[in-house]
Amino acid sequence: xxxxxxxxxxxxxxxxxxxxxxxxxxxxxxxxxxxxxxxxxxxxxxxxxxxxxxxxxxxxxxxxxxxxxxxxxxxxxxxxxxxxxxxxxxxxxxxxxx
Numbered sequence: 001x002x003x004x005x006x007x008x009x010x011x012x013x014x015x016x017x018x019x020x021x022x023x024x025x026x027x028x029x030x031x032x033x034x035x036x037x038x039x040x041x042x043x044x045x046x047x048x049x050x051x052x053x054x055x056x057x058x059x060x061x062x063x064x065x066x067x068x069x070x071x072x073x074x075x076x077x078x079x080x081x082x083x084x085x086x087x088x089x090x091x092x093x094x095x096x097x098x
Contacts, residue, residue, distance in 0.1 A: 005062060006063065009039060009062050010063045010067045012039040013060055013067040014066070016039050016040060016043055017073060018070055018073065019043070021043065021046075021078070022043050031049060031050070031051040031057075032051065033057060034095075035058055037058045039063070042074070046075060046078050046080065047098070050098060053097075054097050054098045055095070056080065056096050057094070058094040059093050059094070062091050065092070067092060068092060075096055079098060080097065081096065082097050083095070
């Protein structure tokens with residue numbers, strides 16, 4: 001996990017978070033627990049990762065904490081509440097509900 005790789009992934013995550021969603025949201029799936037997601041995958045909308053209870057748990061590997069405010073902005077814009085972002089050495093853990 002090089003510094004420049006983490007910085008690049010974090011920058012992509014922040015950019016994709018402020019861009020409006022592109023594409024259709026999928027229906028709730030049989031998702032259990034946190035899903036590991038690449039930054040570009042959020043372009044389709046965060047609702048694509050909802051479980052049947054209306055909860056969202058995502059893990060963004062190798063992303064830095066500076067991307068958290070951008071993610072929270074995106075989630076509020078898409079109608080989510082009770083949003084939290086946890087930071088670890090491995091990346092960002094996101095949890096919220098709709």
